[in-house]
Structures are given as C-alpha cells and as structure tokens.
Amino acid sequence: MTATPRVLMDAGKMDRTLARMAAEIRERESDTLAVVGIRTRGVHLAARLRDKLQRIDDRQVDFGILDINLYRDDLSMVADHPVLRKTEISFPVSGRRLVLVDDVLYTGRTIRAALDALTDLGRPTAIQLAVLVDRGLREVPIQPDFIGMAVPTQADQHVRVLVREEDGVDRVELGERVLPKREKP
Amino acid sequence: MPMKLLDQPSQPLLLKGGCLLDPASGRHENHDLLLAGGRIKALAPNLNVPDARVLDVAGKWVVPGLIDMHVHLREPGGEDAETIATGTRAAVAGGFTAVAAMPNTVPVNDDQSVTRFILAQAAREGVARVYPIGCVTKGSSGRELTEMGNQVEAGCVAFSDDGKPVASAQVMRRALEYAGVFGLPIIDHCEDPTLAAGAVMNEGAVSTALGLRGMPDAAEEVMVDRNIRLAGLTGGRVHIAHISTRGAIESVRLGKATGVRVTAEVTPHHLLLTEEAVRGYDTDFRMNPPLRSEADRAACVAGLVDGTIDAIATDHAPHAREFKNVEFNAAPNGVIGLETAIPVLMDRLVATGLLAPARLVEALTVAPSRILKLEGQGSLAVDSLADVTVLDPEHPFTVDARRFRSLSRNTPFNGWRCRGSVTFTIVAGYLVHDGRGDFAG
Amino acid sequence: MADLSDRHLLGIEGLASEEITLILDTAESMVEIGQREIKKVPTLRGKTVVNFFYEPSTRTRSSFEIAEKRLSADIVNFSASGSSVSKGETLLDTARTLEAMEPNFIVIRHGASGAARFLADRCRASIINAGDGMHEHPTQALLDAFTMRRHKKKLAGLNVAIVGDITHSRVARSNAYLLTTMGARVTFCGPATMIPPHVECLGARVESRMEKALEGVDVIMMLRIQRERQSRLALPSLREYTRLYGLDRRRLNLAHPEALIMHPGPINRGVEIADDVADDPRSVILEQVANGVAIRMAVLYLLARNWDAHEAA
Numbered sequence: 001m002t003a004t005p006r007v008l009m010d011a012g013k014m015d016r017t018l019a020r021m022a023a024e025i026r027e028r029e030s031d032t033l034a035v036v037g038i039r040t041r042g043v044h045l046a047a048r049l050r051d052k053l054q055r056i057d058d059r060q061v062d063f064g065i066l067d068i069n070l071y072r073d074d075l076s077m078v079a080d081h082p083v084l085r086k087t088e089i090s091f092p093v094s095g096r097r098l099v100l101v102d103d104v105l106y107t108g109r110t111i112r113a114a115l116d117a118l119t120d121l122g123r124p125t126a127i128q129l130a131v132l133v134d135r136g137l138r139e140v141p142i143q144p145d146f147i148g149m150a151v152p153t154q155a156d157q158h159v160r161v162l163v164r165e166e167d168g169v170d171r172v173e174l175g176e177r178v179l180p181k182r183e184k185p
Numbered sequence: 186m187p188m189k190l191l192d193q194p195s196q197p198l199l200l201k202g203g204c205l206l207d208p209a210s211g212r213h214e215n216h217d218l219l220l221a222g223g224r225i226k227a228l229a230p231n232l233n234v235p236d237a238r239v240l241d242v243a244g245k246w247v248v249p250g251l252i253d254m255h256v257h258l259r260e261p262g263g264e265d266a267e268t269i270a271t272g273t274r275a276a277v278a279g280g281f282t283a284v285a286a287m288p289n290t291v292p293v294n295d296d297q298s299v300t301r302f303i304l305a306q307a308a309r310e311g312v313a314r315v316y317p318i319g320c321v322t323k324g325s326s327g328r329e330l331t332e333m334g335n336q337v338e339a340g341c342v343a344f345s346d347d348g349k350p351v352a353s354a355q356v357m358r359r360a361l362e363y364a365g366v367f368g369l370p371i372i373d374h375c376e377d378p379t380l381a382a383g384a385v386m387n388e389g390a391v392s393t394a395l396g397l398r399g400m401p402d403a404a405e406e407v408m409v410d411r412n413i414r415l416a417g418l419t420g421g422r423v424h425i426a427h428i429s430t431r432g433a434i435e436s437v438r439l440g441k442a443t444g445v446r447v448t449a450e451v452t453p454h455h456l457l458l459t460e461e462a463v464r465g466y467d468t469d470f471r472m473n474p475p476l477r478s479e480a481d482r483a484a485c486v487a488g489l490v491d492g493t494i495d496a497i498a499t500d501h502a503p504h505a506r507e508f509k510n511v512e513f514n515a516a517p518n519g520v521i522g523l524e525t526a527i528p529v530l531m532d533r534l535v536a537t538g539l540l541a542p543a544r545l546v547e548a549l550t551v552a553p554s555r556i557l558k559l560e561g562q563g564s565l566a567v568d569s570l571a572d573v574t575v576l577d578p579e580h581p582f583t584v585d586a587r588r589f590r591s592l593s594r595n596t597p598f599n600g601w602r603c604r605g606s607v608t609f610t611i612v613a614g615y616l617v618h619d620g621r622g623d624f625a626g
Numbered sequence: 627m628a629d630l631s632d633r634h635l636l637g638i639e640g641l642a643s644e645e646i647t648l649i650l651d652t653a654e655s656m657v658e659i660g661q662r663e664i665k666k667v668p669t670l671r672g673k674t675v676v677n678f679f680y681e682p683s684t685r686t687r688s689s690f691e692i693a694e695k696r697l698s699a700d701i702v703n704f705s706a707s708g709s710s711v712s713k714g715e716t717l718l719d720t721a722r723t724l725e726a727m728e729p730n731f732i733v734i735r736h737g738a739s740g741a742a743r744f745l746a747d748r749c750r751a752s753i754i755n756a757g758d759g760m761h762e763h764p765t766q767a768l769l770d771a772f773t774m775r776r777h778k779k780k781l782a783g784l785n786v787a788i789v790g791d792i793t794h795s796r797v798a799r800s801n802a803y804l805l806t807t808m809g810a811r812v813t814f815c816g817p818a819t820m821i822p823p824h825v826e827c828l829g830a831r832v833e834s835r836m837e838k839a840l841e842g843v844d845v846i847m848m849l850r851i852q853r854e855r856q857s858r859l860a861l862p863s864l865r866e867y868t869r870l871y872g873l874d875r876r877r878l879n880l881a882h883p884e885a886l887i888m889h890p891g892p893i894n895r896g897v898e899i900a901d902d903v904a905d906d907p908r909s910v911i912l913e914q915v916a917n918g919v920a921i922r923m924a925v926l927y928l929l930a931r932n933w934d935a936h937e938a939a
Binding site: 067070071072084085086087088116117120121122 | 651652654655658659662663664666667668669697927
Binding site for chain 3: 388389390392393394395396397399401465466507510511512513514515
C-alpha cells in the first residue's frame, strides 16, 4: 500500500514557475533562441516555455522535439518510453544556442543521451538545460541552468510530473515507491 | 546372450498365472506355459514343474514372440548407426523375438555371401532371431534379378529393394514370377521416383506452409496399383511395405477382394502421427514414406482393424546423431521403432479401445510369420519354438531415447508417457530381456 | 504493445497485428535518421551482428549492413563461397563457430527452408531470418507493407495481387501472412504448375488469369522468375510466361489508376515487367530498397530491446 503522494506543485504554481523560468531564460539569452523538448512530457513543457518566451518580446523562438531512446546507454530502461517516435527538429542545429527542456532531472543519464543526440544532428554553439524539477541524486556530472524547483529526494521516492496534454491535469507529485519501508520509531 | 548358446539345452522355464493370448488358435485364457529344450512343452491351467525356473506373470499377457518383419540392422557397412548386436538387443527390449533384416546394407545383400555373413553374425552376436531379406535386383539397381534360389538356400525369407521401389514394371513382373517359384513375396517400397523426386515430406498444406517439397499421395498409390495388377497377372505374391495412404489401402482392399495375393504392413508412426508433426523442422519426423494427413492416418488404423493391412512392422531405420542433426532437407529419411512400438501402440490404440488386443498381437505374430513362412513361429502351440513375449497392459513406460539399447536416437516418440510395456522377452527358451522396473519414470 | 514477443524474427507467421504495427511505426523513426547528415545513432554500440549469407545476395546483404552500421553495431560477414562451408562444413558446425564469437544477432540467409529455425534452436543469439529456402523472408514483407502503408495510409482493405512462381517464393508466403493478418486481400496469380497445393492455408485466393487477377487491385507485386530454380516442367519457356503473365501497359491499366507497382528485386526487364512499366511513376521498386534499411533498423532495435530486458531479468 502506498501513502498518498505529496503535491509539490498544483496547476497554478506550475504555470507561475514556467513563467518565471521563461523570464530568466530571456534575461540571460538575448540572441535568437531555440527550445528543444525531450519526449514525452519535456515536449509539452518546452512548448509552453516557447509560448511564454514569444510573448515576452514578440520574437520568434524555434521549437524542436527530441526522442532519445536510440541514445540510451541501457536499452532495458526503455520501459518508461515504450514507443519510439520521431525526433522532429526542422531547423539547423549548428551555430544555434539551444535550451534543452525536460520535466525531471534525476541521474542525469537522459540528458547525457540528449546531448549525444543533439551533437549527432550538428554543432550547437551552446546547449543549456531547463528542468521543471531537480530531484538530485546525480550519477553523471550534469547540472541544470534553469530550475523550476529543487527538491532533495531519496532513491526509494518517486517524482511525477503530470501535464494536461498527456494526463489531463497539471501537477507535480512526490511519492514513495511501491513497497513501504518499515516505520522507524 | 549370443544365439550360439541356443545349441545347448536351457533350464525349463515356467510362466505362471498369466493370460495366454494366442490369435493363431483363438486362445484367450488364463493358462500356465512351460518351455523346455527350446520348444513349448505344455500349456494348462495349473502347471507345477519342480526343476523349472518360475516367472510370475500374473496380470500380464503371454503372447507368441513378436516378429518385426521390416528392420534395418545396418550391418554390414553402417555400424555407426546400428549393428546386429545392438539392433537385436533393441528388438528384445521392445518385445521382439525375431526380426527380418532389410538388404540395403553396404554392400547390399544381393548375394549369398552377404546372407551368410548376416546369419553368422547373428549367431555370434545377436540375441534375437534374424531372418535376412535379399535384394530383388543386383546391386539394388533395378535391372537384373538376383540369384533368388541361392539366396533362399542361404536363408533369405523374402526379397525387396527397400529404400527404393522396383521402378520398372517389367522387372517387377519378372521378379514376381521368379520369386513365385519359391513361394516367397516381393516386398516393394511403393513410390513413383519421378513424382516423389526431391520430396522431403508429404505434399499438402503443411509442405506449402513450411516451404518444403512434398510428395503427393499419388506417388505411393500409382505403384501400389501397378503392383497389385502385376501380382494378379503373374499369380505371384506382393507385399506392400509401410503402407501410408488411404488410396493405397483401398486398392489393397479391392485387390484382396478379387483374389490377388497382396499383403500389406503399416508402421506405428503412420498409425499415430501426421504431417503436422513436421512443423518445427525436427528431423526425427522425417522418414519415407512421410507422415501423411489425418485422413490417411485414420485410414491406416481402420485398415489395420479390418484386416486389409495384415501386419505391423516398425521399419526401424537407425541413423547416427550427426547425420540427423542437420537442416530438414539435408537429413536422411528414417526413424527407429523397435523399442517404442509396444508402448505407443498399447497406449494409443489398445487402451483407447480402437484396436483389440488380439488384433494387435495377430498383426505382430501370425501375420508376419504367415507372410514370411516362418516355421514354428507366431503361435503358442505345443512344439512351437519357445519364443514368447510377456506384455503388461498397465505398467507405465516413458519413452527416453537416452536409455535405448539401439545405437541410434532418432525416434519421433521421445518423451511419450505410455501405459503398456514389455515385461519379458524369451527367445528359444532363454530369458533375453527382463523389463520389470524399466523406464517406469 | 511495446515489445515483440519473440526474441527472434524467424517469419511473419505467428506475428500478431500489433507486433507488425509496432515494427512499421518504429521504422518511421528510423527513416528520419537516414535523412540526417550524420546517419548514425549509438543504439547498438558494442553489440555484434553476424551476417551469415549462405546464398548470394547483394541487395539484402547490403541493406542489412547499412542498417547495422547506422545503429553503430560491429559486423562480421560470413558467406558460403570461399569459406569452410564450401569445404564441407555443416550448418551445425558453422553455427557452433558463429556462437563462439558470441554475437548478439545472427542474420541468416540460407537455401534450406527451416535454416533460421535450426539456428534459433541451437544458438543463443537473436536470429533474424533474411530468407530461408522457400519458406519466409520476413523483412521483405515488412518493407513491402511499410511502402504500401506510406502510400495508401493503411493496409486493411487493400487489394493486393502477387504474380509469379508462388511455389518457390518465400516473399509470396511472408507477404500473404502479413497482408491477411493486417486485413488486406491477397490474390495469387501464376501458372497452375507454380501454385502450391492447399495454398488457401496461406490466406490467399488464386486466380490463374492475369487479367482477372489485376482487375481494380491497389498493389501489383511481381515476383522474379527464378531462372536458377526453374525446370522446364513447370514452365515451357520464358517467352510463354511473359505472354501470359508479364506486366505490360495493357494489363497495368486494368488495375486501379493509382495502383502501386512493386517487385522484391532484382527485376528481369522484359520478362516479368515490361521495360516501360518498370519506369512508370507508379513503380515504388526503388523506394522498397530504401525502406528496407529503415525496416531492418527497426527490427534490430526492437529485438535488441528484448535481448537487454532478457539479460537484465
């Protein structure tokens, strides 16, 4: 039996956080930007960031979608992303400054795979990382440039980002993994 | 125990408490059986013989020694797959006291020297009776007849070019005429060579699905029809080896009805398996004639039940493991059968009520001894040879190829759990096989 | 459905429609890789693929090789001629030798039906059947279906005519299984001597007159007349075959105006396909070749996923 997960962000908080992140990105990046979301939920967050960025100063922001399943270092971990879908980046990647967007940053391996995928597509001038939640417990030296919320977690916990386009609701949850540990007195 | 010991008198053997099942006489009753001096001495309800060795056969069937009239012993020339020593050990383990040995050895048995060798080897090394079958044609090449007279004198009981058909109708005609003088049958492997060329299984839905070349039923049927007409023309005796198609069985039925001297045998695998077993490309299901359709299989059972098919014969065809462990179309044809015939037939045909016990025994005793004119065999009469098989219809038997006495392992029945097995096999009054506790697992 | 159920691809027979759809969908992503400048992803890095081509084949072998290289796999090529096989080494011993190299995949093309199954029963690697005798050629059927789907949007309800020596064709068998599983209607057409017995078991109907077979069909698949497998008994002459079963313009016009012309290749111009028809804009023969790479990448990727999950378990 699992305990009810704790809600870290509701829809309103998520929206305000993304707005703040867009402002930070625009503050740091004056040149033409491109935003690339990592499948699956990173894509929706990236789309929202792109919309917010474009509303700040009316400038065109390019948008792309990255599927990193072919770059994972362990194919058996593909369980979370069962169907291979296309990478769709229609603009040339070389010479661009990109912001890579994902929902949760954890071990960092997903981002490492995404960096490999991007460099196979060309040679970006710079790649920065924006994540909605950083839950710590890194296994590779990867750090985000733009963070929605930093939450220290343990390995037996689970952070879930739900987006209305996929899950019908916007929410960030922190919960326990399947089997409960014995209560410590 | 080598056959040469048969020259010496053996201790009398008394089988007590069993049920005698002797189709030759119609006897089916609880009697004791006394064997002495290599012959059946007495049968009566309650025998007591002081110096005899007693075998308790209560609850078991006591039948005449089983005869397999179609066996490939491979010696001379094919000793990697089987020898007369190992083949006869496999035979007695399967309840067979006598086998007829097909001549497609290396060299083929088309000459009395080979017949003499086989018989000498059997006397030296064998534990069952071996009756050689000689080739119809020299070199088995289908052109010139062999010296049948000399071969008969040397000990042949029939003639066959098995493995191949006698392709030429004219040669077959002459063979039937010539062998008719000795009253012996020509055993033909009925297969039209051009219709069956390159085929590795039965032609049908399965061969189409598997992408394997098949031979149609007609390949067997046209030769059976030809042989029946030639037997009618010449008055000779033709025996259809390993019949497998419903059309051929129907032809034999009609031939017999019109007085042609035609007989037929069927194998256990054609009675129990179909072409579906070939899916998976396991070469232990590749043999010639191939496994056929369900309709053909059912016709084989019906033909055996109604007597159209006279005998059951295994066509025991050993092959060394490395020759069978290849792609399907590269594998040689043939499966072994001596050690599995009784368990699988008793479990799937007798225990299910499809085949009466007396008919099973008849097909393995009376019929082959009549077709091959074997003296003193096939019945439990006083003065018959003391060849006796004891069967247990209830004892479980699991087919395990690793424990076979045969040198080869190519059986399509591996793993079958059967009810019915061989308890004792007695040749010339000697207990050559004791199957109690064997393969019970 | 996220995974293939078997760790081999030995044939189409037995594949569920969801598995076929999974392979086709995955191939869509693989096409994109072929359009990049660096046509390579590291997915099969460190994995070894043995290409065991016992029968000669340029197009299928190179197609597999390109697919394997694009996925960064290590490749060992093994062909029959000039190898120990021509010195009499059996398939079993060759298989054991291949096993000793501990490959993750063996791609096998062999002249014996059942050869892929033979290896699957004896080797630890994942076996991909690149054509076994007259039995199956699953990746060909998959790339054919992929090509059809790209043009016609769906497979269900399509009318497909397959013309040629059906008896000897593994392409015909695999295509028949796949198309009927996906709800298309398949018609075999050819001389009666080239139609196998009980052919309904493959799910297709038979029409011996080409004109009737092509009426209104959406896809015409012409098979190569295998000169090397031919005997005079099945076919009196190529001239007769072309007259009765060759695809010429007149026959092409009996099909649907947007019918696709397909052929597994290599084509015999002037025999099964007339010269001008081979170059007709409705011909997708070259596309089939290109799609072959994407399909083979998809198959390797999906089987590799099974392998890793199997090892991790």
